[in-house]
């Protein structure tokens with residue numbers, strides 16, 4: 001090949017790449033429904049009264065701590081149960097609501113809708129919290145004191161704002177005479193923090209034993225409204241977890257030889273184990289950017305970024321390594337691109353002058369959906385490369401697959417639109433839940449599983465999860481209640497309301513109406529996008545005449561008395 005031919009070939013390749021990059025940059029535009037903002041002046045806005053605040057504080061003061069599987073504060077769970085009972089009298093006495101106490105402490109509410117042809121949905125949350133080391137907190141973790149408009153307490157964002165927010169919304173709706181069309185369930189597990197095997201799993205079994213086969217969608221705790229977490233985006237980003245990382249807890253064990261510390265061996269069990277742990281920390285797993293839900297997230301968010309970042313994010317196939325490096329720099333973004341590794345426990349030795357007879361460490365991995373448990377085990381074994389370190393699986397779960405997040409996916413769009421009604425300046429996007437939730441116990445009921453907590457977060461706040469000074473602002477708690485209010489109201493519709501082409505015309509008018517000249521009987525709704533779609537000849541004739549009248553009536557200067565169709569024209 002001559003030099004000229006080479007140059008032409010190179011220019012052709014670069015031009016082709018440039019075209020692909022630009023086409024992807026300007027064609028990845030997410031759905032933008034018109035949503036009606038929830039305003040504090042709205043007649044149905046739920047204001048944070050002193051009473052509402054007090055009952056939230058009371059719920060936070062009850063230390064429903066889970067320590068390990070089967071080990072939780074049982075008395076406190078019962079106390080929280082009676083607090084809920086007393087705080088929400090309408091919910092607990094409504095003929096539309098049935099409450100079942102499951103496995104002694106968990107709560108399953110069934111809210112009956114009038115239209116049994118609509119598939120019910122499920123809202124979940126958990127009653128338990130993790131322990132707190134009181135001395136490290138600014139304010140005591142179970143006092144729920146308020147400082148600078150924030151309520152400080154264990155459980156404030158994980159996840160008693162969900163428990164109380166859902167019940168406040170339901171109490172309000174029922175007291176205003178709300179009678180749902182669509183049935184729904186509310187499941188509060190009591191041991192989510194120790195994997196939910198006693199609580200959520202039992203709720204799921206109860207639903208199965210009742211013959212429930214399917215729910216329309218499930219909303220559990222999860223990602224949040226994030227400010228300043230994603231490089232290049234200034235406005236809040238509300239991430240809806242459509243997938244969930246897996247987890248793998250490995251036990252590392254080294255058998256040593258006890259003896260007098262005055263005559264040490266070359267290495268002790270603790271020394272051998274420490275080297276293994278150190279190798280594990282020094283060798284993070286590779287970035288899997290582009291192989292999981294984070295790809296969809298970044299492509300969704302690209303349109304909110306400045307042009308350069310937008311070009312990069314829309315073309316991860318080309319710029320993936322740069323983004324990987326960037327995201328690896330901070331723990332929250334690092335967590336979404338790779339399987340992460342935390343050494344969480346290390347034990348060995350009994351006395352200062354005794355050589356340790358053994359040592360144990362635990363490694364907790366959160367697994368990227370594109371990797372298998374076996375791959376991670378093999379990786380660790382190869383990195384440690386020392387047969388004296390015995391490796392066994394303590395606990396595990398494979399990552400959860402991505403739930404649909406398309407234009408017509410009812411659950412996703414209901415959640416996304418409800419978020420945008422509350423956080424009107426936020427952009428929503430599908431994301432991957434980096435921790436784990438109770439959703440694993442409900443996966444047989446639906447593929448539409450979403451994880452979102454109505455929590456506003458700024459950089460640094462992620463450390464408050466399971467850490468010190470967990471808190472929520474009063475304003476954010478009010479938003480949480482109103483978010484659940486909108487979820488319940490929006491999910492009560494038969495179909496997605498923002499689902500027509502009208503959104504493309506929203507800039508021309510606020511007077512947008514949606515009506516089909518179709519006569520329907522109960523059961524006909526299944527024909528939409530289903531089988532045996534049909535129209536009667538008579539109905540088609542009516543449709544023609546309806547449009548005739550729309551055109552002639554709209555041709556008037558102002559509203560006139562509309563004649564009956566049988567009248568003389």
Ligand SMILES: CCCCCCCCCCCCCCCCCC(=O)N[C@@H](Cc1ccccc1)C(=O)O
Nearest residue numbers: 192193194195223224229230332333435436437465
């Ligand atoms: C692109 C930027 C992404 C930034 C992500 C920011 C993250 C913000 C949300 C942070 C969520 C943190 C995780 C909360 C998990 C809460 C639930 C929980 O703790 N579950 C337990 C369940 C479990 C799992 C395994 C054994 C025992 C319990 C958990 O540890 O995950």
